[in-house]
Amino acid sequence: MTARTSHETAREIPEATVARLPVYLRALSTLSEGGTTVCSSEDLAAAAGVNSAKLRKDLSYLGSYGTRGVGYDVDYLRYQIAREMGATRDWPVVIVGIGNLGHALANYSGFRSRGFRVVALLDADDRRHGEVVAGVVVRPFTDLRAIVHEHGVAIGVIATPAAAAQDVADTMVGAGITSILNFAPTVLNVGLGVAVSKVDLSKELQVLAYHEQRKATAEPA
Amino acid sequence: MTARTSHETAREIPEATVARLPVYLRALSTLSEGGTTVCSSEDLAAAAGVNSAKLRKDLSYLGSYGTRGVGYDVDYLRYQIAREMGATRDWPVVIVGIGNLGHALANYSGFRSRGFRVVALLDADDRRHGEVVAGVVVRPFTDLRAIVHEHGVAIGVIATPAAAAQDVADTMVGAGITSILNFAPTVLNVGLGVAVSKVDLSKELQVLAYHEQRKATAEPA
DNA sequence: GGGATTTTGTTCTCGCGTTCACAAACTTCT
DNA sequence: AGAAGTTTGTGAACGCGAGAACAAAATCCC
Numbered sequence: 001m002t003a004r005t006s007h008e009t010a011r012e013i014p015e016a017t018v019a020r021l022p023v024y025l026r027a028l029s030t031l032s033e034g035g036t037t038v039c040s041s042e043d044l045a046a047a048a049g050v051n052s053a054k055l056r057k058d059l060s061y062l063g064s065y066g067t068r069g070v071g072y073d074v075d076y077l078r079y080q081i082a083r084e085m086g087a088t089r090d091w092p093v094v095i096v097g098i099g100n101l102g103h104a105l106a107n108y109s110g111f112r113s114r115g116f117r118v119v120a121l122l123d124a125d126d127r128r129h130g131e132v133v134a135g136v137v138v139r140p141f142t143d144l145r146a147i148v149h150e151h152g153v154a155i156g157v158i159a160t161p162a163a164a165a166q167d168v169a170d171t172m173v174g175a176g177i178t179s180i181l182n183f184a185p186t187v188l189n190v191g192l193g194v195a196v197s198k199v200d201l202s203k204e205l206q207v208l209a210y211h212e213q214r215k216a217t218a219e220p221a
Numbered sequence: 222m223t224a225r226t227s228h229e230t231a232r233e234i235p236e237a238t239v240a241r242l243p244v245y246l247r248a249l250s251t252l253s254e255g256g257t258t259v260c261s262s263e264d265l266a267a268a269a270g271v272n273s274a275k276l277r278k279d280l281s282y283l284g285s286y287g288t289r290g291v292g293y294d295v296d297y298l299r300y301q302i303a304r305e306m307g308a309t310r311d312w313p314v315v316i317v318g319i320g321n322l323g324h325a326l327a328n329y330s331g332f333r334s335r336g337f338r339v340v341a342l343l344d345a346d347d348r349r350h351g352e353v354v355a356g357v358v359v360r361p362f363t364d365l366r367a368i369v370h371e372h373g374v375a376i377g378v379i380a381t382p383a384a385a386a387q388d389v390a391d392t393m394v395g396a397g398i399t400s401i402l403n404f405a406p407t408v409l410n411v412g413l414g415v416a417v418s419k420v421d422l423s424k425e426l427q428v429l430a431y432h433e434q435r436k437a438t439a440e441p442a
Numbered sequence: 443g444g445g446a447t448t449t450t451g452t453t454c455t456c457g458c459g460t461t462c463a464c465a466a467a468c469t470t471c472t
Numbered sequence: 473a474g475a476a477g478t479t480t481g482t483g484a485a486c487g488c489g490a491g492a493a494c495a496a497a498a499t500c501c502c
Contacts, residue, residue, distance in 0.1 A: 048408060
């Protein structure tokens, strides 16, 4: 999996950098909409909320897209990062589990604007089938395989309760999906070739509560 | 801020460990519900999806709650982690921005079960006021200060569009909130004493797309 | 054209986090 | 009771990432 042969692309982008590229992309879009055509690493770093040295180092993994003494062309840099991230092409996505969260995700405009197209909404519950959410009709979970093959879907989103998540993941992998974004609060077991990313809505809140508690106990006024 | 005098609590829990404690908590709850009363670090690590050595080191920052040759008492360890995280007390929370995402968050059962109580839902849009979501009535954003004072709220959740987020954050801080969980896709500027945590729904998807693209270009079958 | 100025790209150092490996401590079996 | 077997807790090695600092390259001004 992680082994790389030397004939492959030379640039090996660190995972920490990859995780920040979407943030830079968003900051560049904001700058561009605001009418900025050129920005320094200092400007962009401020907009992205990071250190300017770190930003420059991150960008250097992609190539030399800046001009010394001047800065970066906003639209050009944005295009280069988007291309590197795969955001210039269209990614068909399926969402499984159309509860409150699935609804919110289906309607989330940030997906569409980043190149993700929701091609299907699936749910195991018969009563939801036929319902239209965000312009897409909810279909039976059993249609997954056909949809994946028809649209060439590589990415699946799980927004089901925890109890159903592993089964959904197994079916996704069986249907040919190779990347899963999991919103269910459970650890998924998948094969080696499959990438799983997890978003835990309450985890961040718990970390904040921890720090609140420490503040309260450390300084008893 | 980060300076620590020596008379304070001896145990200095690394940030990376704090971020994993909620995961352990969840895994322990699952084990407990499944009837497991004692587990080894190997078992718990598997349930949490981490390395067992890392798990043991993480737990060692909290204290010695295991028994050599035996393992950990599930409920006892769960209580100890919950206490350390502040999950044994009740945390009043306000959610601002009751769109699709705000709806989903208000209904998310994971908040309540982790000790978070949604005391108010706020929105700037007049037309939403009075609407009842998850048993809580939606109130005007201008009520924020009164609500924060009344319930002693320390934690606020922002689920507004990006354009409104900074204003909401400023108002929150002015009202006395010291921890913010931001779901809006924008970088927030806040004072030193305020903690901000950010969840970007599309960021994870973009990282997955990047790896998909790399897989596709690296091995052209 | 040439020096001063600005800003990028990169090297170097430091610290944190992960993992290995093992001693300490507890249980079980004889 | 004592030896064998388990499993925790931790010391030490290692690797990655963050940030400071600087050299290279472009623009600006005269």
